Amino acid sequence: MKEKILRFFANRYGHDYFNYFLLIAYLIIIILSNIFDSLILSLLALFLICYSIYRSMSRNFYARSKENRKFMEFWYPYQQLYKAIKNSFQDKTRKYFVCPKCHQVVRVPRKKGKIEITCPKCHHSFTRRS
Numbered sequence: 497m498k499e500k501i502l503r504f505f506a507n508r509y510g511h512d513y514f515n516y517f518l519l520i521a522y523l524i525i526i527i528l529s530n531i532f533d534s535l536i537l538s539l540l541a542l543f544l545i546c547y548s549i550y551r552s553m554s555r556n557f558y559a560r561s562k563e564n565r566k567f568m569e570f571w572y573p574y575q576q577l578y579k580a581i582k583n584s585f586q587d588k589t590r591k592y593f594v595c596p597k598c599h600q601v602v603r604v605p606r607k608k609g610k611i612e613i614t615c616p617k618c619h620h621s622f623t624r625r626s
């Protein structure tokens with residue numbers, strides 16, 4: 497029995513960032529559907545959980561990685577913004593900004609007034625108040 501289960505789960509795609517996103521979206525939508533008693537939200541939540549299970553059970557690694565890569569391209573600016581905000585709260589001597597062109601997190605000293613920041617990655621210049 498144990499070998500059958502192991503064989504069934506062998507060579508499956510598993511979880512990635514896109515699947516975690518789908519699961520979190522599912523949780524949020526299922527809570528909202530219970531609050532608003534909405535059939536459409538319940539069906540959307542059902543679709544999300546089924547798609548998440550389908551992705552994790554899939555054997556088509558190429559297609560699932562391609563989906564995850566597209567998702568990460570979409571998610572990267574938000575991830576960097578979160579990192580900049582989190583670091584700005586934790587670091588009291590420096591402030592963190594996100595480059596509007598390449599989304600690199602840039603660190604500058606605090607309380608220097610309006611400064612021009614040059615991104616170390618793409619050399620794009622932008623002004624912010626630090």
Ligand SMILES: [Zn+2]
Pocket residue numbers: 595596597598599600615616617618619620
């Ligand atoms: Zn940049």
